[in-house]
Amino acid sequence: xxxxxxxxxxxxxxxxxxxxxxxxxxxxxxxxxxxxxxxxxxxxxxxxxxxxxxxxxxxxxxxxxxxxxxxxxxxxxxxxxxxxxxxxxxxxxxxxxxxxxxxxxxxxxxxxxxxxxxxxxxxxxxxxxxxxxxxxxxxxxxxxxxxxxxxxxxxxxxxxxxxxxxxxxxxxxxxxxxxxxxxxxxxxxxxxxxxxxxxxxxxxxxxxxxxxxxxxxxxxxxxxxxxxxxxxxxxxxxxxxxxxxxxxxxxxxxxxxxxxxxxxxxxxxxxxxxxxxxxxxxxxxxxxxxxxxxxxxxxxxxxxxxxxxxxxxxxxxxxxxxxxxxxxxxxxxxxxxxxxxxxxxxxxxxxxxxxxxxxxxxxxxxxxxxxxxxxxxxxxxxxxxxxxxxxxxxxxxxxxxxxxxxxxxxxxxxxxxxxxxxxxxxxxxxxxxxxxxxxxxxxxxxxxxxxxxxxxxxxxxxxxxxxxxxxxxxxxxxxxxxxxxxxxxxxxxxxxxxxxxxxxxx
Numbered sequence: 001x002x003x004x005x006x007x008x009x010x011x012x013x014x015x016x017x018x019x020x021x022x023x024x025x026x027x028x029x030x031x032x033x034x035x036x037x038x039x040x041x042x043x044x045x046x047x048x049x050x051x052x053x054x055x056x057x058x059x060x061x062x063x064x065x066x067x068x069x070x071x072x073x074x075x076x077x078x079x080x081x082x083x084x085x086x087x088x089x090x091x092x093x094x095x096x097x098x099x100x101x102x103x104x105x106x107x108x109x110x111x112x113x114x115x116x117x118x119x120x121x122x123x124x125x126x127x128x129x130x131x132x133x134x135x136x137x138x139x140x141x142x143x144x145x146x147x148x149x150x151x152x153x154x155x156x157x158x159x160x161x162x163x164x165x166x167x168x169x170x171x172x173x174x175x176x177x178x179x180x181x182x183x184x185x186x187x188x189x190x191x192x193x194x195x196x197x198x199x200x201x202x203x204x205x206x207x208x209x210x211x212x213x214x215x216x217x218x219x220x221x222x223x224x225x226x227x228x229x230x231x232x233x234x235x236x237x238x239x240x241x242x243x244x245x246x247x248x249x250x251x252x253x254x255x256x257x258x259x260x261x262x263x264x265x266x267x268x269x270x271x272x273x274x275x276x277x278x279x280x281x282x283x284x285x286x287x288x289x290x291x292x293x294x295x296x297x298x299x300x301x302x303x304x305x306x307x308x309x310x311x312x313x314x315x316x317x318x319x320x321x322x323x324x325x326x327x328x329x330x331x332x333x334x335x336x337x338x339x340x341x342x343x344x345x346x347x348x349x350x351x352x353x354x355x356x357x358x359x360x361x362x363x364x365x366x367x368x369x370x371x372x373x374x375x376x377x378x379x380x381x382x383x384x385x386x387x388x389x390x391x392x393x394x395x396x397x398x399x400x401x402x403x404x405x406x407x408x409x410x411x412x413x414x415x416x417x418x419x420x421x422x423x424x425x426x427x428x429x430x431x432x433x434x435x436x437x438x439x440x441x442x443x444x445x446x447x448x449x450x451x452x453x454x455x456x457x458x459x460x461x462x463x464x465x466x467x468x469x470x471x472x473x474x475x476x477x478x479x480x481x482x483x484x485x486x487x488x489x490x491x492x493x494x495x496x497x498x499x500x501x502x503x504x505x506x
Contacts, residue, residue: 003226006169015218032064034210046126048075054131060091062130063098070108078110116146127158129180131165145178152181160185164203172392179203196415197391227426248277249453252318255325258307261287263326266439268298270446273494312340320347320452324354325442347452351375351445359383370406371458377412430470439487444469472497
């Protein structure tokens with residue numbers, strides 16, 4: 001799914017209006033009906049709504065939403081915040097339509113709000129924010145600001161129309177900005193880039209996307225660097241019924257040290273459980289017995305070091321290699337890794353301690369083979385680059401980093417962002433906070449190197465691997481709680497994740 005900037009969203013609206021064709025007021029009506037349908041799924045027991053409207057098109061959505069709710073015999077109170085700005089044409093039309101249905105048979109009232117004292121919200125009412133939409137680019141001031149501050153302080157459930165008022169669509173917030181704090185946001189047609197940043201969770205809450213029938217032709221032809229990975233974006237390759245293990249790739253995983261053999265176990269088990277034909281784990285001597293017992297399906301290559309990795313083998317049969325889980329940063333391990341990277345030629349994934357070692361020898365970044373996959377969490381990425389003050393700032397660095405090094409960066413988080421050397425960014429839609437547990441990253445590394453070894457491109461292995469990892473975690477959560485979900489639980493549900501994706505391809 002494409003993520004469009006506010007300018008492209010405006011163009012999508014305009015293109016749809018001209019080419020469907022449809023009047024802008026009718027497109028607004030379609031959006032408002034879609035919003036109400038989703039709203040009533042989210043708060044099915046609610047009977048009273050307070051809709052707070054501005055004077056732009058977001059306010060027009062609010063007036064239409066209020067009318068639709070009132071006609072369905074909900075109790076609706078509408079606040080129109082008066083400001084010096086004139087109403088947009090469609091906002092004016094929907095306000096008039098709302099005024100025209102006011103009657104003794106419908107429980108609806110309209111308040112022209114000129115003072116904050118007039119903003120009186122019933123205790124059980126659902127607050128609907130329709131003050132500002134995605135076009136906002138400056139801080140909110142005056143009565144509008146006062147209203148948002150008051151609404152945020154109330155205990156009522158709060159729902160934003162398209163985007164919380166005060167939140168910018170695709171640019172960073174300014175210090176002191178006043179932003180509506182929604183428990184739920186129902187957005188139109190496309191996710192907004194700002195929804196995907198940690199700092200904005202307190203404003204966006206749980207969000208969902210509702211289609212409003214914007215032009216598919218426009219979506220297919222418009223260019224954007226931002227994408228949101230959905231099921232339809234993941235296309236698994238098929239194998240002949242005569243396939244054998246030699247057709248499905250051979251992955252080498254360099255992992256583990258005394259006390260951290262579990263990282264090697266998890267990465268190797270995830271790799272073999274994701275379709276790779278052959279998996280070899282290169283581990284220190286003291287880790288070999290554990291590996292052989294834990295995963296009999298995985299071969300081992302035994303390092304000369306008892307407790308740490310001191311060398312990295314160069315097997316001709318290897319299709320892809322992953323380095324880093326649990327290897328530590330001993331000087332001999334550093335030396336082995338740097339030496340290997342300097343002459344590497346096969347598809348490669350660097351994770352965990354491999355990234356920490358690279359951060360100590362940053363000159364090696366420009367010796368990495370093109371399309372090498374790096375899988376840092378934010379702290380590891382900051383060590384590779386510099387400290388960041390916000391997720392938005394970190395994303396800009398991540399994009400530039402991928403372009404400069406020609407590497408793929410998988411920056412792990414709630415909406416894991418995958419930046420490609422061409423500047424594209426894919427945000428992941430699967431996963432849950434139960435996966436924030438020890439070993440989860442090791443399983444992701446195993447999945448990605450498995451796909452690499454099977455012949456998926458580095459771009460595909462990164463995007464698909466992250467999606468599959470999150471999907472398995474979501475399926476595991478149907479059995480486990482967020483507290484009890486383990487990295488091994490994710491591996492256990494990889495089979496179900498692949499089954500689901502294969503079914504959806506049929």
